[in-house]
Amino acid sequence: MAALAPLSTYALRLGDDALILGQRLSEWCGHAPTIEVDLSLANLALDLIGQATHFLGVAGDADKLAFHRDALDFSNCLLVEQPNGDFAQTMARQFLFSTFQELHLHALASSKDERFAAIAAKAVKEVAYHRQLSSDWVVRLGDGTEESRARMTAGLDWMWRFVDELFQMDELEAKLAKGGAGVDKSELRAEWDRRVDAVLAEATLARPASRRPVLGGRRGHHTEHLGPLLSQMQFLQRAYPGAVW
Amino acid sequence: MSTAISWTTGVSPARTPAVQEIARVLSQVPDPEIPALSIIDLGIVREVHGDRVIITPTYSGCPATLYIEQSIRGALNDAGLAHVRIETTLSPPWTSDWISDEGREKLRAYGIAPPPKGAANASLRNDTHAQCPRCGSMNTAEISRFGSTPCKALWRCNACAEPFDRFKCH
Incomplete structure (x- = not known):
């Protein structure tokens, strides 16, 4: 893929995070434990795919970017591509990401670039719901039965090694943050820790032990889980390029 | 004489017949998911400015967004207002207070x-x-x-x- 302007790269990262998590969540459609949960997850997916459409639209042609790129060209963080696992693992992933995404978008709503500011100001209201839903489930499962607690513990443990990447800055994003268009994500970590710890305390869960962080999503170095996701998401446009409703 | 009507700022009540006519047509366009309400009742239409209609989606991923735009296009065309353009804005973000x-x-x-x-x-x-x-x-x-x-x-x-x-x- 040709090199993009820094703002486009940033928009691509934001868009890819939302798109891949939206696609992951949509895998639950028709399979969730109850009809209410099914509707909730589909709603979250819809919000995220809408946000992705807006961010990818800043980077270029949203549909082409979503359906005609290979795994190496995706710049989403590794957390969002992790498999759904059981419902607890899905909620663990959502809780960690939504808590981060809400902080990120809240800061981005003050971006000097009015396109980013507008998308973020809209999306942050939606993500507040995602954060609340997933926090509620972390508490309910964590402070639930022996079985639900074990599953939530395992879910958080699986996802924890992908947390550091959320806050990772590189030269490109540091420059954008300095110029006022982007956000210094490293500055969000303390507040994220505070919020996550508060929910974990309510859930009577211990914070997972620090693990060696796994990084690389922003540079296209993905885990083995992204490829199968893309093959499903992109199938139609790959088989019938340009197909429309 | 004012040529605009804004539901966001609540100023500039429409005075020109052309703008009033556009607003009248829009008030007849139902929301596809809650057809009892028009897109004006729901606060989706933010402004009519000259021959521009400015709309905003309720949620980022609202699947009705495209359908609503097409409904507006159809209603305007049917009313002989094919020259009126439709623009979408995200800012300020839609709020249920606008209902x-x-x-x-x-x-x-x-x-x-x-x-x-x-x-x-x-x-x-x-x-x-x-x-x-x-x-x-x-x-x-x-x-x-x-x-x-x-x-x-x-x-x-x-x-x-x-x-x-x-x-x-x-």
């Missing part, structure tokens, strides 16, 4: 509890009890914060035992 008083009454009559007003800056204040749109009881409980569309939550009335939708404060 008109008339729209709130229509929601209630349709069986959907309207959102409390003044909720724009406290988007998660959905914990205040909704009034059952069927029997009027305040003895209600939330079943799920996410319902059949992004803008609605699922509630239940403990008095008449009926489930109902509540429009989310957003």
